[in-house]
Amino acid sequence: xxxxxxxxxxxxxxxxxxxxxxxxxxxxxxxxxxxxxxxxxxxxxxxxxxxxxxxxxxxxxxxxxxxxxxxxxxxxxxxxxxxxxxxxxxxxxxxxxxxxxxxxxxxxxxxxxxxxxxxxxxxxxxxxxxxxxxxxxxxxxxxxxxxxxxxxxxxxxxxxxxxxxxxxxxxxxxxxxxxxxxxxxxxxxxxxxxxxxxxxxxxxxxxxxxxxxxxxxxxxxxxxxxxxxxxxxxxxxxxxxxxxxxxxxxxxxxxxxxxxxxxxxxxxxxxxxxxxxxxxxxxxxxxxxxxxxxxxxxxxxxxxxxxxxxxxxxxxxxxxxxxxxxxxxxxxxxxxxxxxxxxxxxxxxxxxxxxxxxxxxxxxxxxxxxxxxxxxxxxxxxxxxxxxxxxxxxxxxxxxxxxxxxxxxxxxxxxxxxxxxxxxxxxxxxxxxxxxxxxxxxxxxxxxxxxxxxxxxxxxxxxxxxxxxxxxxxxxxxxxxxxxxxxxxxxxxxxxxxxxxxxxxxxxxxxxxxxxxxxxxxxxxxxxxxxxxxxxxxxxxxxxxxxxxxxxxxxxxxxxxxxxxxxxxxxxxxxxxxxxxxxxxxxxxxxxxxxxxxxxxxxxxxxxxxxxxxxxxxxxxxxxxxxxxxxxxxxxxxxxxxxxxxxxxxxxxxxxxxxxxxxxxxxxxxxxxxxxxxxxxxxxxxxxxxxxxxxxxxxxxxxxxxxxxxxxxxxxxxxxxxxxxxxxxxxxxxxxxxxxxxxxxxxxxxxxxxxxxxxxxxxxxxxxxxxxxxxxxxxxxxxxxxxxxxxxxxxxxxxxxxxxxxxxxx
Numbered sequence: 001x002x003x004x005x006x007x008x009x010x011x012x013x014x015x016x017x018x019x020x021x022x023x024x025x026x027x028x029x030x031x032x033x034x035x036x037x038x039x040x041x042x043x044x045x046x047x048x049x050x051x052x053x054x055x056x057x058x059x060x061x062x063x064x065x066x067x068x069x070x071x072x073x074x075x076x077x078x079x080x081x082x083x084x085x086x087x088x089x090x091x092x093x094x095x096x097x098x099x100x101x102x103x104x105x106x107x108x109x110x111x112x113x114x115x116x117x118x119x120x121x122x123x124x125x126x127x128x129x130x131x132x133x134x135x136x137x138x139x140x141x142x143x144x145x146x147x148x149x150x151x152x153x154x155x156x157x158x159x160x161x162x163x164x165x166x167x168x169x170x171x172x173x174x175x176x177x178x179x180x181x182x183x184x185x186x187x188x189x190x191x192x193x194x195x196x197x198x199x200x201x202x203x204x205x206x207x208x209x210x211x212x213x214x215x216x217x218x219x220x221x222x223x224x225x226x227x228x229x230x231x232x233x234x235x236x237x238x239x240x241x242x243x244x245x246x247x248x249x250x251x252x253x254x255x256x257x258x259x260x261x262x263x264x265x266x267x268x269x270x271x272x273x274x275x276x277x278x279x280x281x282x283x284x285x286x287x288x289x290x291x292x293x294x295x296x297x298x299x300x301x302x303x304x305x306x307x308x309x310x311x312x313x314x315x316x317x318x319x320x321x322x323x324x325x326x327x328x329x330x331x332x333x334x335x336x337x338x339x340x341x342x343x344x345x346x347x348x349x350x351x352x353x354x355x356x357x358x359x360x361x362x363x364x365x366x367x368x369x370x371x372x373x374x375x376x377x378x379x380x381x382x383x384x385x386x387x388x389x390x391x392x393x394x395x396x397x398x399x400x401x402x403x404x405x406x407x408x409x410x411x412x413x414x415x416x417x418x419x420x421x422x423x424x425x426x427x428x429x430x431x432x433x434x435x436x437x438x439x440x441x442x443x444x445x446x447x448x449x450x451x452x453x454x455x456x457x458x459x460x461x462x463x464x465x466x467x468x469x470x471x472x473x474x475x476x477x478x479x480x481x482x483x484x485x486x487x488x489x490x491x492x493x494x495x496x497x498x499x500x501x502x503x504x505x506x507x508x509x510x511x512x513x514x515x516x517x518x519x520x521x522x523x524x525x526x527x528x529x530x531x532x533x534x535x536x537x538x539x540x541x542x543x544x545x546x547x548x549x550x551x552x553x554x555x556x557x558x559x560x561x562x563x564x565x566x567x568x569x570x571x572x573x574x575x576x577x578x579x580x581x582x583x584x585x586x587x588x589x590x591x592x593x594x595x596x597x598x599x600x601x602x603x604x605x606x607x608x609x610x611x612x613x614x615x616x617x618x619x620x621x622x623x624x625x626x627x628x629x630x631x632x633x634x635x636x637x638x639x640x641x642x643x644x645x646x647x648x649x650x651x652x653x654x655x656x657x658x659x660x661x662x663x664x665x666x667x668x669x670x671x672x673x674x675x676x677x678x679x680x681x682x683x684x685x686x687x688x689x690x691x692x693x694x695x696x697x698x699x700x701x702x703x704x705x706x707x708x709x710x711x712x713x714x715x716x717x718x719x720x721x722x723x724x725x726x727x728x729x730x731x732x733x734x735x736x737x738x739x740x741x742x743x744x745x746x747x748x749x750x751x752x753x754x755x756x757x758x759x760x761x762x763x764x765x766x767x768x769x770x771x772x773x774x775x776x777x778x779x780x781x782x783x784x785x786x787x788x789x790x791x792x793x794x795x796x797x798x799x800x801x802x803x804x805x806x807x808x809x810x
Contacts, residue, residue, distance in 0.1 A: 003182055004252035005035075005163035007271070011183035013190070013198035018163045021186075028185045029479045030176055031168045038164045038252050041132045041154070047099030047111070048126070048153040049073065050143060053090045061117035068125070070094055073150020080121035085139035091147040092140055093126045103130045133157070158244040162252040172466035174374035178273025181463075188443035188480045192436060199443065205386040207404075208232055214401025216284055216344055220409075221291040225314045226326065228349040228378055228408040229290055230385050233281055237261060237398035239340050246395060260395040261336045261343060264388055266367075274347065274376050274384040275368035277316075279323060281342035281401075283334040287319045288344065290326065290407075297322060300332040301364075313358045314350065327355040327372040329364050343398070347385035349378040352465075357552050377463035378412050412462055414447070419473050420455040427474055430486045440480045446473070504703055508589055511606070514641065515587045518634060520608070523588040525568035528558035533567040537682055539657035548593045548600060561593035565607040566658055566694060570678065570686040573611060577688060583612030589699065606702075608634065608695040611688075628662065628677060631693045635665075635675055642702065643709040646744070648672075650737035658682055659694065663737075667705045673697035717781040721752070724794050726801075727810040728772045732761065734805050739774055742800045747793045750785060753777040771810060 005018060016024065022032045051070040059065035059080065066081050072094055079094070086092070095101055101109045109130075111123050128136040131153070147156060167176070175181040183200060190196035214233040220226050239259050241247075246267060247257040253270050257263050265276040279288075293309035299322045300306050307325075309315065315322035323334035327350040336343065356373035359365060385404065392398060419441075425431045438448065441458065450457035460467045467473060478486075512522060534544045548561040562568065565588055576584055586609045594601040610626045617623060639645045649666045653659065653674060662676015678692040728739075740754045758773035765771060776797070778790050801807040 001167050001169045001177065002253045003165050003167060003179055004038075004249065005165060006160065007162075007179050007249060007252065008165075008183055008186070011180065011200060012186060013196055016186075018165065021165060024186060024189055025165070025167065025182070027479075027482055027484070028189055029170075030173070030182060030185060033166045033168045035163050035165045038162045039159070041157075041159055042102040042105060043100050043108075043132075044161055045099075045101075045131065045152070045154045045157070045159060048093060048095045048101070048131070050147050050149055050151045050153060050156050051077075051092055051094035051125075052149050053086060053088055053092060053125075056086055056088050059117060059119060061119070065117065067119055070125070071149055072096065077122040078120060079123050079125055080116040080119055081125045081140065083125065083127065083140040085142065086125060089145075090140075091143040091145060091149070093131060093143070093153050095124045095126050095130075097123055099123075101126070101130055102132050105132075158248075160245075160248045160252075162248070164252055164254070171374060174371070174376065174465055175273070175461075175463045177371050177374065177376075178269070178271055180272050184444065185480070188440055191439055191443050192480055193482075202383065203387065205383065205390050208386060208389045208400045210401065210403055211399035212236070212401045214281060214342055216281070216286055216288055216402065216405075218288045218405040218407060219290070220407045221289060222314060223407075223409055225292070225351045225354040226290045226348060227351065227410060227412060228381055228406070230347045230381060230407070231288060231405045232345050232385060232389060232403075233401035234343045234345065234389065234392060234398040235401045236341055237343055237392065237396040239336060239338055239396065243395055259336060259338070261340070261392055264391045264395065265345075267391065268384055268388045269367060269371070272377075272380055272384050272387070273371055274380055275327070275371050276384060276388050277324060277330060277346045277368070278336050279316075279334050279344040279346065280336060280340045281344045282340075283318065283323060284344045285318050285320075288346075289317045289319070290348075291315060291317060293322060299323075299325065301325065301329045302332055302335060303329075304332060307362055310358070310361055312354070313361070314354055316346065325358060325362070325364075326350055328359050328362070328369045329366055342401070343392070345385065345388060345392070347381045347388070349376060349381055360552060360554055363555070375463070375465040377461075379462050382406065414459040414462055415468060416449070417458050417460055417467070417470055417473055418455060419458060419470055422454070423470060424474050424477065427471070428478060428486055429489070432477065432481055436481065437477055440477050441473070444476060444480070446476075507703070508699070511638070512587070512589070514638070515608070518585070520585040520587045523569060523572050523586050525562075525565070525572070525588060525590065526558065527561055527591060527593070528554075529560060529562040529568060530557045531560045534560065534563060537567065537658060537685060538563065541657035546594045546596050548595045562590075563592055563594055564658070564696070565590050565592065565605055566678070566682075566696060567686075569607055569609050569694070570682060570688060570692065573609070573688050573692055574686045577690075582690060583616070585610050604699045606695075606697040606699045608697070609692060610634075611690055611692045625691075626693060628675070628693050631695055632675060635673075635695050635697070642706065644702070644705055647705070647708060649741065650735065663735075665697070667701075667708070670701050670705065671698065672701045672705065714781070717779055719780060719782075719784050722778045722785050722790055724776050724778070724790060725757075726772075726774045726776070726794075726798070728774060728801065729765070729769055729808040729810050730772055730805060732768050732770045734770075734772075734807075736772065736774075738805060739772065739801065739807075742804055743776060743797050746796045746800055750778045750780050750789065751776060751793060752779050 018035050025032050049072050051072045053068050053070050055069035057067050059067050064082055066086055068079050068081050068086060069076050070079055095111050097111050097113055099111045103109060114121055125140045128134040128141050169176060187198060187200055212235040214235045216233055218231045220229050239261055242257050242260040242263040246263050250257050250263060250266060255266055261278050265278050269275045293311060293313040293315050295311055297309045298306055299309060314326040316324045316326050324330040350372050352373045352375045355369055359369040359373060421434055445461040447459040448456055449459055531547060534542050534547050542563040547563060550559055553559040573584060588607045592603050592605055610631050614624045614626050639648050644667060647667045650663045651666060653662055653664050659676035660679035662674060664671060665673045673696055675695045678694060736756045743754045755775040756772060757775055760771040778785055
C-alpha cells in the first residue's frame with residue numbers, strides 16, 4: 001500500500017525524514033518495502049519562472065514567429081515565440097536558460113541560448129504540454145494578471161514534491177489501510193519512546209444540515225451482509241477537475257485524478273481507510289435498496305464488462321436495477337459524469353467474507369474491495385461521510401438535500417479482553433512497566449475498563465479485527481515497544497530429545513538428492529486443480545464424487561483439490577515439449593486429497609516421470625528411447641536403498657483408467673504404488689505426443705513399511721559369488737517377478753540375486769510361449785560354497801517353477 005509522507009505528517013507533531021519513517025514503521029510491523037520522490041511535474045520546473053511580456057514584434061525572417069522582450073523579475077530577456085496568442089502585458093511562464101522541461105517523460109528538453117532564423121532566443125515561453133501539465137498546445141499559458149513576476153512557476157502552480165512510501169501491509173492490519181491508521185501507530189511509538197503527548201486528531205467536521213430538497217429512501221434488505229449503511233444527497237454540485245492540492249494528494253499515492261466528486265471519495269478512502277461511493281442521483285431515482293442479486297440479473301460495470309450476478313452477490317439497487325456491486329465495483333451508468341448535478345453519497349460497512357467471495361467470483365480486485373474484505377472501521381463510517389460531504393461542498397459546491405440516513409439495526413459491540421502483567425512478562429521474557437503498557441494501549445485506542453496491580457480489563461476497538469485474545473494484546477504491546485528492546489539472556493536453555501525413529505522429512509530430502517543425482521528435476525505443482533481432469537480422465541479411479549471441492553474457488557481452474565499428481569505432471573510435460581525440451585526426468589513430492597463416506601483423506605505421494613531419450617545426443621553413442629524398464633530399474637534402486645526390495649511384490653494393475661498398462665507394487669498386503677505409462681486418452685488431452693512412463697508411489701505407505709525392516713551394516717564377503725543359469729520355456733503371460741518370488745522362497749540363505757538377461761518370443765517357439773534366460777547368484781559370506789549346496793537349491797527352484805508356472809527347461 002502506498003502512503004504519502006507529506007500527508008502522513010499532517011497528523012504528526014514533528015517532521016521525520018523518509019529514512020526515519022522507514023525504520024520506525026518497519027519496527028512497528030508496517031514493513032517499508034521502498035520509497036521514492038514524487039513530483040507533480042517531473043523535474044519540479046526548476047529554473048522556470050513567472051514573467052511579463054513587455055514587447056512583442058514580428059520576426060524579421062518568419063511570418064509565424066514573434067520576437068518578444070520579457071521581464072523575469074531581475075532582467076529583460078529576448079525570447080522568440082511561435083505561439084499565436086502571445087501579446088504585450090501578458091503574465092506568462094518562462095523556461096530560462098539552463099532549465100530542463102519534460103514535455104514527454106523520457107525526452108528531456110534543456111533550455112539554452114539558440115538562434116531561431118538568425119535571431120537569438122534566451123529561453124522559451126511555455127504552453128501547457130511543454131510544462132508537462134496537460135496536453136494543450138493551442139498557445140502559451142497565460143496567467144492571471146495578478147501573478148507576481150519572478151515567482152517560481154512551481155510555487156505559482158502549487159506544485160508539490162513528496163515522498164511515496166510503499167508499505168507491505170499484512171492481511172490482519174486492516175486498521176492501517178489509511179493514513180490515519182498509520183499515523184496512529186507512529187504516534188503510539190513516539191509516545192512510548194520519545195515522550196510525545198500528541199494524540200491522533202481527525203480533521204474537524206460538522207454534522208450535515210439539510211439545505212435543499214432531494215430525499216432518497218434507503219432500505220437494507222440483507223443486514224447480515226450489510227450491517228451498517230449511511231446515505232446523504234447533495235444538490236447543484238459542479239463536476240469539474242479537482243483543485244491542484246487534491247490532485248497532488250492523489251498522485252502522491254499512485255491514483256489518477258478523475259473529477260472533483262470522485263476524487264473526494266478516493267481522498268477520504270486513502271485518508272481514513274473507509275471506502276465511499278458516489279451515485280448520480282438521477283439514476284438513483286429516489287430509492288436505494290441494499291439487497292442480494294436476483295437470479296440471472298446482470299450489470300455493466302465501470303470497465304464496460306457485462307457481468308452476470310450470483311444470487312449471493314450484494315448489490316446497491318434503485319427501484320428497477322442494480323447500480324453497483326456492493327463494496328467491489330461501480331456500475332457503468334450510475335457513476336458521476338460531467339453532466340451530474342445531484343449526488344447520492346454512500347458510506348457503509350459490508351461483511352468482509354461477502355465482499356471477498358463476490359470479488360473473487362467476478363475476478364475483481366479494487367481499492368474498495370481490498371479494504372472491505374479485510375474489515376473497515378464500522379465506527380468511523382459516519383465521520384467518513386461527514387468528511388466527504390464537507391470536502392465536496394468545498395471543491396464542487398452543492399447543498400445538502402436530506403438528513404443523513406444511518407441504517408444500523410444491530411450495532412457491533414466492542415470485544416472485551418483481560419491482560420495480565422505476569423503473563424506478558426512470562427511470554428516476552430522481559431518486564432515492561434505497567435505505565436508504558438497503559439500508554440501504548442491508550443494510543444492504540446484500547447479502552448481501559450478496569451485497572452489493577454495484576455492487569456487491565458480492556459475493550460478492543462472495532463477496527464482491530466485481529467485482536468481477540470490476551471496474546472493478541474501482548475503482541476500489540478511488543479510491536480510498539482520494540483522487538484529489538486527485548487534483551488537476550490546470557491544463557492539459553494533447551495531440551496535435547498534423542499530418538500531412534502528415522503527423520504522422515506530428512507529422508508524425503510535425501511531421496512530428492514538421490515533422484516537429482518539420477519538426472520531428475522523436481523516439479524512443484526499447486527494442490528488446487530481443475531475438476532475437468534476428474535470429469536474427463538479420472539474414470540472410476542479418480543471420480544468427481546471423491547474430489548474435495550472448494551467452497552470459494554479463485555477460478556474454475558483451481559476449484560478442487562487434486563486426487564492425483566499425474567495430471568499436473570502431464571501439464572509440465574506438455575509445457576516442456578512445446579518449448580523444444582522433450583527429454584525429461586521429473587519427480588514431485590506432493591499430497592493428494594479425497595472425500596469418501598463423509599471422510600476427508602490426505603495422502604503424501606512421490607511421482608516419478610520419464611519420457612523422451614535416455615541421454616543427451618552425442619557423437620559417441622546412438623540415441624535410445626526410455627522404456628518402462630528404465631523406470632522400473634530406478635524404482636527398484638529406490639526400494640533397495642530403503643531396504644524394502646526383498647519385500648516388494650509385483651502384480652497386475654487392478655484398474656487401468658489413466659495408465660495403458662503396467663504393474664502394481666505391494667509390500668505384504670499394502671499397495672505402495674503403480675508403475676506404467678500414460679494411456680492415449682490422457683496424452684491426447686494434454687497434447688503430449690511421446691510415451692510417458694510414470695511411477696506413482698504412496699510415500700506414506702512406504703514410510704510406514706520401514707518398520708518392517710532393520711538396515712544393518714555388514715562386512716564385505718570373504719568368498720566368491722557362484723552363478724547358475726536357466727533357460728525356461730514359459731507361457732507368455734508369466735512375469736519375471738513371479739519367477740523371482742518363487743526362487744527367493746526356495747532359499748533365503750545363500751541365494752542373493754535373481755536376474756533376467758534374455759527374452760525371446762517368435763520363430764521356433766510354440767504359440768503363446770516365450771523363452772526367459774534367468775541368472776541365479778549364490779554366495780555365503782563366511783565359507784566357500786560347494787557344488788552340492790548350489791545344485792540342491794537349483795533343483796528346488798526348478799521343481800517349483802515347473803509345478804507353479806508350468807516352466808520347461810530348454
